[in-house]
Amino acid sequence: MKGQPITAGIPEPYEAISDTYDRLAVWACEHWGESPRYKMAAFLEKVWSDHPAPVHSVLEVCCGTGLMLEQLVRRGYAVSGLDRSGPMLARARTRLGSDVPLVRSELPEIPGDQQYDAVICAAAALNYMPDEQTLQRTFEAVARTVRPGGSFVFDILAHRMVADRFGTSVWADDLGDLAFIWKFQNHPGQSHTDLDYTQFLRDGDGPDTYTVVRETHRLFALDRETVRELARRAGFTDIAVYDNYSFEPADGATDYETWTLTRGQATDPPR
Amino acid sequence: MKGQPITAGIPEPYEAISDTYDRLAVWACEHWGESPRYKMAAFLEKVWSDHPAPVHSVLEVCCGTGLMLEQLVRRGYAVSGLDRSGPMLARARTRLGSDVPLVRSELPEIPGDQQYDAVICAAAALNYMPDEQTLQRTFEAVARTVRPGGSFVFDILAHRMVADRFGTSVWADDLGDLAFIWKFQNHPGQSHTDLDYTQFLRDGDGPDTYTVVRETHRLFALDRETVRELARRAGFTDIAVYDNYSFEPADGATDYETWTLTRGQATDPPR
Numbered sequence: 001m002k003g004q005p006i007t008a009g010i011p012e013p014y015e016a017i018s019d020t021y022d023r024l025a026v027w028a029c030e031h032w033g034e035s036p037r038y039k040m041a042a043f044l045e046k047v048w049s050d051h052p053a054p055v056h057s058v059l060e061v062c063c064g065t066g067l068m069l070e071q072l073v074r075r076g077y078a079v080s081g082l083d084r085s086g087p088m089l090a091r092a093r094t095r096l097g098s099d100v101p102l103v104r105s106e107l108p109e110i111p112g113d114q115q116y117d118a119v120i121c122a123a124a125a126l127n128y129m130p131d132e133q134t135l136q137r138t139f140e141a142v143a144r145t146v147r148p149g150g151s152f153v154f155d156i157l158a159h160r161m162v163a164d165r166f167g168t169s170v171w172a173d174d175l176g177d178l179a180f181i182w183k184f185q186n187h188p189g190q191s192h193t194d195l196d197y198t199q200f201l202r203d204g205d206g207p208d209t210y211t212v213v214r215e216t217h218r219l220f221a222l223d224r225e226t227v228r229e230l231a232r233r234a235g236f237t238d239i240a241v242y243d244n245y246s247f248e249p250a251d252g253a254t255d256y257e258t259w260t261l262t263r264g265q266a267t268d269p270p271r
Numbered sequence: 272m273k274g275q276p277i278t279a280g281i282p283e284p285y286e287a288i289s290d291t292y293d294r295l296a297v298w299a300c301e302h303w304g305e306s307p308r309y310k311m312a313a314f315l316e317k318v319w320s321d322h323p324a325p326v327h328s329v330l331e332v333c334c335g336t337g338l339m340l341e342q343l344v345r346r347g348y349a350v351s352g353l354d355r356s357g358p359m360l361a362r363a364r365t366r367l368g369s370d371v372p373l374v375r376s377e378l379p380e381i382p383g384d385q386q387y388d389a390v391i392c393a394a395a396a397l398n399y400m401p402d403e404q405t406l407q408r409t410f411e412a413v414a415r416t417v418r419p420g421g422s423f424v425f426d427i428l429a430h431r432m433v434a435d436r437f438g439t440s441v442w443a444d445d446l447g448d449l450a451f452i453w454k455f456q457n458h459p460g461q462s463h464t465d466l467d468y469t470q471f472l473r474d475g476d477g478p479d480t481y482t483v484v485r486e487t488h489r490l491f492a493l494d495r496e497t498v499r500e501l502a503r504r505a506g507f508t509d510i511a512v513y514d515n516y517s518f519e520p521a522d523g524a525t526d527y528e529t530w531t532l533t534r535g536q537a538t539d540p541p542r
Contacts, residue, residue, distance in 0.1 A: 172443030172452040174469040174485075181443040181450060198445040200471050200481060210471060210481045214445075 013128070014064070016213035017199060018087035020178055021065050025123070027173060033255060035155075035245040040122055041071035043245040044153055047260050048118060051151055055117040059145060061107060061138075062125030066092030069100065082110060108137035115147040121154035124256075127162060127219040132230065135222070139234035143263055152236060152261040155245070161255045162221035166193050177202040179210070191221045224250075224257070236261040284399070285335070287484035288470060289358035291449055292336050296394070298444060304526060306426075306516040311393055312342035314516040315424055318531050319389060322422055326388040330416060332378060332409075333396030337363030340371065353381060379408035386418040392425035395527075398433060398490040403501065406493070410505035414534055423507060423532040426516070432526045433492035437464050448473040450481070462492045495521075495528070507532040 017024065028034045035043075048055035056078055060069055063081030065088050072079050073096065080101040083089050089102050096102070105111050107129070119142050129135040146152055166184035173180060183196040195217040200210040224241065231239055242248060244256035288295065299305045306314075319326035327349055334340055334352030336359050343350045344367065351372040354360050360373050367373070376382050378400070390413050400406040417423055437455035444451060454467040466488040471481040499510055513519060515527035 170441070170443050172441050172454075174452050174454065174467070179452060179469055179471070179483075181445050181452065183443075183445065196445070198450055200450070200483070202483075203480070208483050209474070210483055212450075212471070212473075212479050212481055 012085070013215050013217045014085040014088050016215050017197065018065065018085065018091050020180075020199060020201065021088065021091070022067060023175070023178060024180070025067060027175075031171065031173075033244070034123070035256065037067045037071045037122075040068060040155075040245050041075060043247075043258065044072070044118075044120065045075060046247075047153060048151055051149075051262075053117070053149055055151060057116045058118045058120060059110075059114075059116040061110065061119065061121045061142070062123070063092055063102070064088045064123065066095040066100075066102075068120070068122050070095055073100070080114075080116070108134055108141045110141040110145050113144075115145060116150065117147060118151040118153070119146045120152070124155060124157045124219070126154055126156050127222060128217070129220060129222075130218075131220075132226065135227070136230045136233065139231050139236070143234045143236065146263045148263055148265045150263050152263065153259065155256055155258045156222050156227070157219065158250070158254050158257050159221045159223050160252075162193050162219050163191065165255065166195075193219050193221075195219065227259070231259075231261055235264045237264045238262040283356070284486050284488045285356040285359050287486050288468065289336065289356065289362050291451075291470060291472065292359065292362070293338060294446070294449060295451070296338060298446075302442065302444075304515070305394070306527065308338045308342045308393075311339060311426075311516050312346060314518075314529065315343070315389075315391065316346060317518075318424060319422055322420075322533075324388070324420055326422060328387045329389045329391060330381075330385075330387040332381065332390065332392045332413065333394070334363055334373070335359045335394065337366040337371075337373075339391070339393050341366055344371070351385075351387070379405055379412045381412040381416050384415075386416060387421065388418060389422040389424070390417045391423070395426060395428045395490070397425055397427050398493060399488070400491060400493075401489075402491075403497065406498070407501045407505065410502050410507070414505045414507065417534045419534055419536045421534050423534065424530065426527055426529045427493050427498070428490065429521070429525050429528050430492045430494050431523075433464050433490050434462065436526065437466075464490050464492075466490065498530070502530075502532055506535045508535045509533040 029036045058072055058077045059080045061082045063069055063083050066081060069079045069081050081092055082103045082105050084106040086104060089104055092102055103111060129138065142152055166186060169184050171182040178201055180199045185194040185196060197215045197217065199213050203209045203211055228239055238261065240260045241250040242258040243250050243254045245258045250257050300307045329343055329348045330351045331340055332353045334354050337352060340350045340352050352363055353374045353376050355377040357375060360375055363373055374382060400409065413423055437457060440455050442453040449472055451470045456465040456467060468486045468488065470484045474480045474482055495512065502510055511531045512521040513529040514521050514525045516529050521528050
């Protein structure tokens, strides 16, 4: 995403870890309490089945390696994907085959003028937005991309998760051929946390030789009321916030917020 | 130490990490609250200055790379060291020069019949003792090695530290050329915790290539009253337990126990 820190010698987020992302995603579910993709997909299906018009076509922005799209393909949806990272999209292409439209683009840009019954954005991608303006423009781009009355579902880390809970903690694991360290660097008085990621992946050369890659991910804390107001301004209605892909309303103890919105019928969103 | 688990392909504790032990020791002080060696040495000097007979000769059992002995040499003591690990002793030799007697031996064996004014055992080495019998025999060996009226000081991790606090936590850091992961595996209902250590050390071959080593350290929880009784039976008197190299008495919140003892004058310890 735009606004990520440029650190000498450290690749863009998700460039280096595209090879291991799927394993990290499983690990994040087990250790961080993220929802697995099948739970996300079941939630989406329930949301969409409650909509007045049926949902068939779905665009996922920030689709990564296509874990979510794969779940939706299995459920019969006509999916498309968008992501900033070429290596991540290459993984998605391998996973999904040649028929699924995949576009490389960086939010808030969503190229083309096609409209979908639903747009989704999962796995805290919007926490990478560096400022309100970029988030506002992203909401507007999504509003143009989803048909009037269509559905938009996204998840974000709760404000307290980014600002407080991560603190300066360290998460690490040694899985044998893959080992990694996540260091969370909270900046007091600032609204973001940097995740310094170090990964060791075993080489083909020998059992004891590993190659390192490092990335920094900068996550921004998003205030619930601000997000709601920006979504409203972009033309979304029926805005609800749930706890981590359940239908329990989000509250002060929520770590993962799942947002469901409907694009209003009345007017075109701002361009 | 005896009783360490033999795991295929995993070296004995301290064999693999002798090269990095000194840096890990600094890290443990910063992140785990262990006392730095200079604080330990200042504590020892105070304990010894309160003894009726002056302390000049000191044996450290489990001396490792000689960090503690170095502090004592600087303060003018005549030091000797004993350790089980050849690689660790090789580091100590480099640090201390050729004049300091260093012996390779595994507790409870302390070879020779020399006696010292004081014996020390630092950095939780006694938590590696697999059972009461080995600890008892170690105390007896130390009692034979310290002169009547001489001083014995050791530290151990408090019972709750091993049994509860470590839990299944993970500690890790990426220091650039060195990265490591400590995984604590607590075994419910058992009196020990396994520390699975994974280390990546940068090769000379390239900036991104690292060599892995892994070790498992099995730490046993030691009950304060049991330790006190075993020390008494070995002939020690004036037994006191302090909080982490301070002169505050240990209490229920103590993580690191520092024990000070005096070898009784009356009788020879059991052999």
